[in-house]
Amino acid sequence: MSRMNIRISGLGGQGAVTAAHLLAMAANKDGKFSISNPFFGAEKRGAPAESYARIGTERIYDRGELVFPDVIMVFHPQVITMQKSYTAPFYSGIKENGLVIINTSADLLSDEDRKTLDDLNVAVFNHDATKLALEIGKTELSTNMAMIGACAGITNIVTLKSLDGAIQDRFGKRYVASGGTATLDEAIKKKYAKKEMLLKANNDTIIEGHKIATEWAKTQNLQLVEV
Amino acid sequence: MNKQVELKNRKIIASQHVKLGQKNKMGQTYTDVNDIFYKAKQTANFMTGSEVIRAAIKVASVGTSVAYPITPQSEAAALIGELYAEGYVDEYFRGESEFAVMGQCAGSAFGGHRVFTTTAGPGTLRAMENFPMWAGSRLPIQVCVTCRGINSPLSIQPDTLEMHYLLETGMLVWHAETAQDLFDYILKGFIVAEQPDVHVPIAVCCDGFFVTHTKDTVDLPPEDLCLTPYDPYRNPQPVMDMETAPIRMMRDPFVMKSNYISYATHASWQQEVKAAVERSRKHTIPLLDGLIDEENTDREILIVGSGTAVSQSREAIRLLEAEGIKVGLVKIKTIRPFPYEEIRRATKNAKHIFVPEFNVAGWLAREIKANIPDNERVYVGPHVAGGMTMPSEVIVEEIKKHLGMEVAARGTLG
Numbered sequence: 001m002s003r004m005n006i007r008i009s010g011l012g013g014q015g016a017v018t019a020a021h022l023l024a025m026a027a028n029k030d031g032k033f034s035i036s037n038p039f040f041g042a043e044k045r046g047a048p049a050e051s052y053a054r055i056g057t058e059r060i061y062d063r064g065e066l067v068f069p070d071v072i073m074v075f076h077p078q079v080i081t082m083q084k085s086y087t088a089p090f091y092s093g094i095k096e097n098g099l100v101i102i103n104t105s106a107d108l109l110s111d112e113d114r115k116t117l118d119d120l121n122v123a124v125f126n127h128d129a130t131k132l133a134l135e136i137g138k139t140e141l142s143t144n145m146a147m148i149g150a151c152a153g154i155t156n157i158v159t160l161k162s163l164d165g166a167i168q169d170r171f172g173k174r175y176v177a178s179g180g181t182a183t184l185d186e187a188i189k190k191k192y193a194k195k196e197m198l199l200k201a202n203n204d205t206i207i208e209g210h211k212i213a214t215e216w217a218k219t220q221n222l223q224l225v226e227v
Numbered sequence: 228m229n230k231q232v233e234l235k236n237r238k239i240i241a242s243q244h245v246k247l248g249q250k251n252k253m254g255q256t257y258t259d260v261n262d263i264f265y266k267a268k269q270t271a272n273f274m275t276g277s278e279v280i281r282a283a284i285k286v287a288s289v290g291t292s293v294a295y296p297i298t299p300q301s302e303a304a305a306l307i308g309e310l311y312a313e314g315y316v317d318e319y320f321r322g323e324s325e326f327a328v329m330g331q332c333a334g335s336a337f338g339g340h341r342v343f344t345t346t347a348g349p350g351t352l353r354a355m356e357n358f359p360m361w362a363g364s365r366l367p368i369q370v371c372v373t374c375r376g377i378n379s380p381l382s383i384q385p386d387t388l389e390m391h392y393l394l395e396t397g398m399l400v401w402h403a404e405t406a407q408d409l410f411d412y413i414l415k416g417f418i419v420a421e422q423p424d425v426h427v428p429i430a431v432c433c434d435g436f437f438v439t440h441t442k443d444t445v446d447l448p449p450e451d452l453c454l455t456p457y458d459p460y461r462n463p464q465p466v467m468d469m470e471t472a473p474i475r476m477m478r479d480p481f482v483m484k485s486n487y488i489s490y491a492t493h494a495s496w497q498q499e500v501k502a503a504v505e506r507s508r509k510h511t512i513p514l515l516d517g518l519i520d521e522e523n524t525d526r527e528i529l530i531v532g533s534g535t536a537v538s539q540s541r542e543a544i545r546l547l548e549a550e551g552i553k554v555g556l557v558k559i560k561t562i563r564p565f566p567y568e569e570i571r572r573a574t575k576n577a578k579h580i581f582v583p584e585f586n587v588a589g590w591l592a593r594e595i596k597a598n599i600p601d602n603e604r605v606y607v608g609p610h611v612a613g614g615m616t617m618p619s620e621v622i623v624e625e626i627k628k629h630l631g632m633e634v635a636a637r638g639t640l641g
Contacts, residue, residue, distance in 0.1 A: 001545070021275075021442050024273075024442050025273055025442065028273045028444065033444075034273075034442075035441060035442065035443050036441065036442045037436060037437065037440050037441035037442070038436070038440050039384075039436070041383065042298075042383070061537075061538035061539070061541040061542050062538065062539065062542045062618075062619055063437045063441050063535060063538060063539075064385075064436075064437050064535070064539075064616030064617065064618075065615075065616035065618075067616065067618045067620070068618070068620065
């Protein structure tokens, strides 16, 4: 039995919850076992929000806050710089040979952070996902797409085809996760004349994130868990 | 009261509703619950618990649903509003508060509708006075309780303390482990609660977020089948209001006095409600395939739990197994009626019984301790409270510590 535990830390409104759901939905389409759930307080843009995707080769029962992740994605620099997070430090509980993907244009780790992560042989990928989202998706609301693309590129935990399918399911149909999510869904749909354009922009952002991350992964000696 | 019921070849009394086989206005065919679950083809879906509640209510022939927002059930309540807009639910409106909602549910049930509502945490407690009122009035209303913290400091995260408060309300209380359980229990719950010899309300509980907001695989029957509607003519008592015998609650002052007649009235009525809950066993056992599930209960170490605690325990058992420690599992599906006899039988070989719970009270451990011999075998824990996650590693550690085994340091936590 093998399993990859992915923890996503971000700020409310960035799509951290949607990202975990998409990864789990895609894994499900790939024929893997998966489960995803969010963790947040009162729904508020800018407040800490976490989500978790667990993907494995056997049925997964584990749920709730993911305490021992293999992969951590940080959706916003303030998770690190301002401690806008439910877990401190942000890499708390990370497993040996793990992976951290940080949405940032600058290196944010302290010497102490770096030493801890090095000792555990954890790879850190600084990924300017918001810049990519603005360039390709034409909105920072696509940051989550650039992040899950990168995650898939490095870990191969889901295929691009199934991620595309998951996006079709998530945004192609009527979906209510919560009042806050519904509002954001409406906001992002208004940015595009047609739903197809939204789906394509999201998918393009995923593909570009995937490409950049795949290139980075080639330069690393990664020993990630395989599922 | 604790008599065992033979499982094999026993099915719940099939529906004889006059509308059986007919189509409703949405084109769904009224179908017996046995056929929906055991004959119709089930299709796998990947969805959240909130979406599962919507899927269940879509095929549940619900008359009235009353909504009031409180996390984590708000999404489910909103989705039922969509079903109303689409025509799958006859009446839907928002109450003024949870207290008002439960009163409005009572009114709708008195009027002969199948009634469904959802609440959580502080909402459950705010509504509390109504639950024993429903039971005493023999209204088979279903409330889906998506458990969350009820204490201060505030928490919106899962905590099952509110279920403790429901135990003596006279309601059936079932506890879903997964989204699949939730779907099954909602539909089967209506059928059991509405049997003439039961006819009491039911709380179908699940752990908020861990079930409601978690995407998981769920097998669903076809959407063009639906439950046969509630039949108010199968109500075992006359519809009760303030004027109608035999209750005439306000008009007949004897029930309001502290004399022997009022005592006899109350005692017999409350005992009858409790007896009705016990009578639900014979319908529940075949429909849920027993009040408990057992895995390897011949082992010396057992975990007994309900809800998400069972899921976390399944993971813990895998971890322990990898270390050569063999642990059995008992999943309790119905808290009311409590499976006294089943638990006694399932735990008879155990030397150590662990009861992991998502609440500070340890009410499930208390129920078990009160009902098995040699109850020093019961270890009350591990516990988390206030909405904290219970990682399977924590269950493993606590079991090993209690058994005097060495516990290795783990991860970089803290």
